[in-house]
Amino acid sequence: MSLKRRNRLSLEEYKSGVLSGDRVGLSRAITLVESTLDSDNELAAKLIDEVYQYTGNSFRVGITGVPGVGKSTFIESFGQHVIDSGKKLAVLTIDPSSQKTGGSILGDKTRMEKLSRSHQAFIRPSPSGDALGGVAHKTRETMLLCEAAGYDFIFIETVGVGQSETAVKNMVDFFLLLMLAGAGDELQGIKKGIMEMADAIAINKADGENINNAQKAKKEYQNALHLFPANENGWIPKVKTCSSLNDEGLQSILELLNKFNLEQKESGFFDKNRKEQAIHWMHQTIHHFLKQNFYKSPEILKKLSNFEEEVRNGNKHSVQAARTLLNHYFK
Amino acid sequence: MSLKRRNRLSLEEYKSGVLSGDRVGLSRAITLVESTLDSDNELAAKLIDEVYQYTGNSFRVGITGVPGVGKSTFIESFGQHVIDSGKKLAVLTIDPSSQKTGGSILGDKTRMEKLSRSHQAFIRPSPSGDALGGVAHKTRETMLLCEAAGYDFIFIETVGVGQSETAVKNMVDFFLLLMLAGAGDELQGIKKGIMEMADAIAINKADGENINNAQKAKKEYQNALHLFPANENGWIPKVKTCSSLNDEGLQSILELLNKFNLEQKESGFFDKNRKEQAIHWMHQTIHHFLKQNFYKSPEILKKLSNFEEEVRNGNKHSVQAARTLLNHYFK
Numbered sequence: 001m002s003l004k005r006r007n008r009l010s011l012e013e014y015k016s017g018v019l020s021g022d023r024v025g026l027s028r029a030i031t032l033v034e035s036t037l038d039s040d041n042e043l044a045a046k047l048i049d050e051v052y053q054y055t056g057n058s059f060r061v062g063i064t065g066v067p068g069v070g071k072s073t074f075i076e077s078f079g080q081h082v083i084d085s086g087k088k089l090a091v092l093t094i095d096p097s098s099q100k101t102g103g104s105i106l107g108d109k110t111r112m113e114k115l116s117r118s119h120q121a122f123i124r125p126s127p128s129g130d131a132l133g134g135v136a137h138k139t140r141e142t143m144l145l146c147e148a149a150g151y152d153f154i155f156i157e158t159v160g161v162g163q164s165e166t167a168v169k170n171m172v173d174f175f176l177l178l179m180l181a182g183a184g185d186e187l188q189g190i191k192k193g194i195m196e197m198a199d200a201i202a203i204n205k206a207d208g209e210n211i212n213n214a215q216k217a218k219k220e221y222q223n224a225l226h227l228f229p230a231n232e233n234g235w236i237p238k239v240k241t242c243s244s245l246n247d248e249g250l251q252s253i254l255e256l257l258n259k260f261n262l263e264q265k266e267s268g269f270f271d272k273n274r275k276e277q278a279i280h281w282m283h284q285t286i287h288h289f290l291k292q293n294f295y296k297s298p299e300i301l302k303k304l305s306n307f308e309e310e311v312r313n314g315n316k317h318s319v320q321a322a323r324t325l326l327n328h329y330f331k
Numbered sequence: 332m333s334l335k336r337r338n339r340l341s342l343e344e345y346k347s348g349v350l351s352g353d354r355v356g357l358s359r360a361i362t363l364v365e366s367t368l369d370s371d372n373e374l375a376a377k378l379i380d381e382v383y384q385y386t387g388n389s390f391r392v393g394i395t396g397v398p399g400v401g402k403s404t405f406i407e408s409f410g411q412h413v414i415d416s417g418k419k420l421a422v423l424t425i426d427p428s429s430q431k432t433g434g435s436i437l438g439d440k441t442r443m444e445k446l447s448r449s450h451q452a453f454i455r456p457s458p459s460g461d462a463l464g465g466v467a468h469k470t471r472e473t474m475l476l477c478e479a480a481g482y483d484f485i486f487i488e489t490v491g492v493g494q495s496e497t498a499v500k501n502m503v504d505f506f507l508l509l510m511l512a513g514a515g516d517e518l519q520g521i522k523k524g525i526m527e528m529a530d531a532i533a534i535n536k537a538d539g540e541n542i543n544n545a546q547k548a549k550k551e552y553q554n555a556l557h558l559f560p561a562n563e564n565g566w567i568p569k570v571k572t573c574s575s576l577n578d579e580g581l582q583s584i585l586e587l588l589n590k591f592n593l594e595q596k597e598s599g600f601f602d603k604n605r606k607e608q609a610i611h612w613m614h615q616t617i618h619h620f621l622k623q624n625f626y627k628s629p630e631i632l633k634k635l636s637n638f639e640e641e642v643r644n645g646n647k648h649s650v651q652a653a654r655t656l657l658n659h660y661f662k
Contacts, residue, residue, distance in 0.1 A: 045654065052648050141650070278642045278649045285653035290621045293661070311609045317383050318609045319472070322616035323376065330624070 008032075011043060015050045018148050023122055026149045030124060033141045038296075048141055051148035056274070058090075058147045059261050062168040064158045064194065065178030070204045070244055071157055074178055076112045077244040081254045082153050083120040090122040090146035091115070093157040094139055094164045122151060136167035137288050140281060143171065169197045170280050173270060174260055176253075177201045181210055181217035181241075195221075196228050198237050199260060202253055206241035214241045233269035235260060299328050339363075342374060346381045349479050354453055357480045361455060364472045369627075379472055382479035387605070389421075389478045390592050393499040395489045395525065396509030401535045402488055404575040405509060407443045412585045413484050414451040421453040421477035422446070424488040425470055425495045453482060467498035468619050471612060474502065500528045501611050504601060505591055507584075508532045512541055512548035512572075526552075527559050529568050530591060533584055537572035545572045564600035566591060630659050 009017070014032060017025020033044045065071050075091055082089045091112065116123045126139045143154050156172060158164040169175050177198040195201070201221050206214035221239045230236070238256055242249030264270035294300055307325055310316040316324070340348070345363060348356020364375045396402050406422055413420045422443065446452045457470045474485050487503060489495040500506050508529040526532070532552050537545035552570045561567070569587055573580030595601035625631055638656055641647040647655070 045650065048648075048650060052651075275643045275645075278645075279639050281649035282638070282642050282653045282656075285650050286625065286657060287618075287622060289653065289657050290625055291618060293657075294617065294621055307613070308610050311613050312606045314606075314609075317379075318612035319376065319379060319616050320383075322613045322620065325613075326617060326620050326624075 008040070008043070011046055011050065014043070014047050018047070018051055018145055019054065021150045023119075026122065026145060027124070029145050030142050033145065034126075034138055044141065048144060051145065054148040055144040056147060058143075058152055058154045059174070059257065060143065060154045060156070060172040061257065062156050062158065062165070062172035062175040063178065064165055064168070064176070065204070067159060069178045069180050071178055072111045073244040074202070074204055074242070075155060075157060076115050077247055078250050078253065079112070079115045079121060079155070080118075081250050083115075083118055085254065087152035088120045088122075088150060089115075089153045089155065090124070090143075090149075090151040091155045091157065092124050092126055092139055092142055092146070094126045094159070094168070122146065122149075136164065136171070137285065139168075140171050165194050165197065167284075170277055170284075173264070173273065174199045174257055176257075178204050179217065179221065180205055181213035195224065198225075199235060200237055200253070200256055201225070201239045202249075203239065203241045204244060206249065207243035207246050211241075217241075233264060233273070234267065235264065235269075294329055297329055299331075300325060303328060339371070339374070342377055342381065345374070345378050349378070349382055349476055350385065352481045354450075357453065357476060358455070360476050361473050364476065365457075365469050375472065379475060382476065385479040386475040387478060389474075389483055389485045390505070390588065391474065391485045391487070391503040392588065393487050393489065393496075393503035393506040394509065395496055395499070395507070396535070398490060400509045400511050401575055402509055403442045405533070405535055405573070406486060406488060407446050408575040408578055409581045409584065410443070410446045410452060410486070411449075412581050414446075414449055416585065418483035419451045419453075419481060420446075420484045420486065421455070421474075421480075421482040422486045422488065423455050423457055423470055423473055423477070425457045425490075425499070453477065453480075467495065467502070468616065470499075471502050496525050496528065498615075501608055501615075504595070504604065505530045505588055507588075509535050510548065510552065511536055512544035526555065529556075530566060531568055531584070531587055532556070532570045533580075534570065534572045535575060537580065538574035538577050542572075548572075564595060564604070565598065566595065566600075625660055628660055630662075631656060634659060 009028065014025075014029045018029045029047060032040055032047065035041065035044070063071060063075065079089050079091065093111075112123055115121045124142065126142065139156065143156065146154055154172075156168050158168050175197045177194060177200070179201055181203050203214045203217050203221070218239045218241055225237045225239065228237075240249055240253050240256065242253060244250070261270070264273075295304070303325060307316065307321045311318055311321045340359065345356075345360050349360045360378060363371055363378065366372065366375070394402065394406065410420050410422065424442075443454055447454045455473065457473065470487065474487065477485055485503075487499050489499050506528045508525060508531070510532055512534050534545045534548050534552070549570045549572055556568045556570065559568075571580055571584050571587065573584060575581070592601070595604075626635070634656060638647065638652045642649055642652045
């Protein structure tokens with residue numbers, strides 16, 4: 001993903017690279033954050049500390065939907081509206097599929113070509129992460145860097161099949177779910193848990209012969225959303241139709257986002273949510289480093305595969321093996 | 332859930348209580364496993380070690396479906412078929428809702444009354460668990476105790492809204508998903524991830540005016556299941572209709588389970604799956620105890636709430652607070 005060998009910059013250089021708003025400087029800092037080297041991680045932590053006071057000023061939006069719903073095209077067109085409103089936009093994409101299969105749903109094809117040419121936009125795929133579940137951790141730090149670099153909107157895109165959505169929900173202000181009309185609901189693959197997270201549903205591809213279906217689906221989803229318990233913040237999730245292709249309905253979705261932002265800030269729930277998320281992230285970070293410390297300790301690196309073999313052969317049972325390894329680790 | 336004050340038995344008494352097949356002895360051992368006291372945990376670990384050689388001989392079945400699909404009635408009727416085939420059945424129910432809301436979807440109402448009167452059956456709700464995610468851990472140990480007590484079938488029931496299903500999938504041999512026909516698919520709330528896990532789907536309440544809908548749904552789900560990649564074990568997920576009320580289709584589902592059991596054992600995939608699950612559980616156990624050790628350490632117990640307050644007030648950022656706490660912990 002990142003360059004295997006690169007000249008590492010000094011903390012000061014990374015910092016000024018980010019704060020200058022220059023896309024190359026930001027990219028380099030993100031590469032540092034994404035690194036799995038311990039020395040890089042230390043420097044990355046210092047960098048985040050240094051720029052932290054410049055973060056938090058963006059509107060963070062999670063965008064999800066299953067493959068085929070048209071997320072890339074939506075973000076390409078919708079992002080243009082954000083930019084046209086005078087705002088800078090960063091798009092971070094998380095693709096968990098590459099973790100499981102080695103392949104990638106998003107693939108290497110050039111995505112969001114038009115958007116990526118704009119100087120007001122910054123597009124970055126997130127790495128697939130390691131077994132220690134660092135994806136969310138690194139995505140969140142990348143988001144902070146983008147904020148320090150002056151981006152007003154951050155979109156975090158996920159594939160919508162359940163692996164990353166909860167993590168993303170816990171780092172954004174607004175969660176947008178893209179759906180299709182008439183695709184056969186049972187095949188859309190969106191779990192109820194994700195619908196419950198949504199602050200808005202946008203029914204995409206509402207164009208051509210699809211318009212009637214989209215209107216019908218809009219009503220259905222509105223009804224469905226009423227079945228969920230009300231949000232503490234008083235916001236009632238909205239359903240919109242749009243066509244990324246014909247550029248229809250997108251401005252109305254942007255207005256909805258801005259309305260949410262304003263209302264939630266006035267009511268204090270915006271800040272309250274951010275505070276709760278911060279606590280949550282403290283604990284997530286703790287869990288992440290506890291695991292990392294364990295699996296990277298020399299004692300465990302030496303013994304783990306033997307123990308796995310013993311468990312596989314039935315010579316040790318899982319909990320026994322775990323306890324013995326833990327005893328070695330804590331010794 | 333458990334008696335607050337009880338006479339703790341000796342390891343030998345717990346062991347013989349479990350191995351005797353006596354339901355009271357088994358219950359007491361499960362209460363020990365469910366305890367959150369350190370001293371109980373130690374004894375429980377020893378007990379699992381002692382009985383481990385008697386475990387692994389049951390057919391482990393995960394059963395899930397959203398509230399309203401009729402899980403209790405299904406298990407009540409289906410369980411009777413298991414018992415009638417001369418097998419002993421243990422039913423463990425996991426209710427994650429009680430964790431979030433304080434209330435419980437399953438509630439305190441008496442469930443599976445008929446089944447619970449049979450001496451061939453043992454029914455036990457799993458505790459809601461703590462913040463450290465111990466639910467799955469304790470459910471798995473409870474399952475082992477039931478096996479040591481001679482139960483041939485273990486059903487692990489979950490609510491099907493996504494919190495526990497992955498954990499359960501990782502501890503069972505067969506995963507059964509209950510669905511309804513004609514309930515409006517978008518409201519069934521089953522995520523695609525859960526459908527992908529299913530070795531069989533049973534469309535419940537296929538009775539009265541529902542029969543046609545159930546047949547139609549059966550075809551739809553069969554088509555949907557074909558969209559998923561084939562399982563490594565060569566098993567093609569089946570769709571069945573049944574009526575728990577009229578006791579229809581249940582024997583056919585039991586035959587399906589037995590066919591799966593036989594085929595998978597012959598092909599070696601049964602054993603392969605169990606081995607992979609054992610490795611997985613070793614790691615899950617490690618993660619669980621790493622967190623437990625951290626959050627129960629005196630240093631962290633003393634400092635945690637202050638740090639949470641600092642993060643909430645914005646005096647520290649999440650990762651900074653996490654790192655400082657980790658430094659105190661590892662010192």
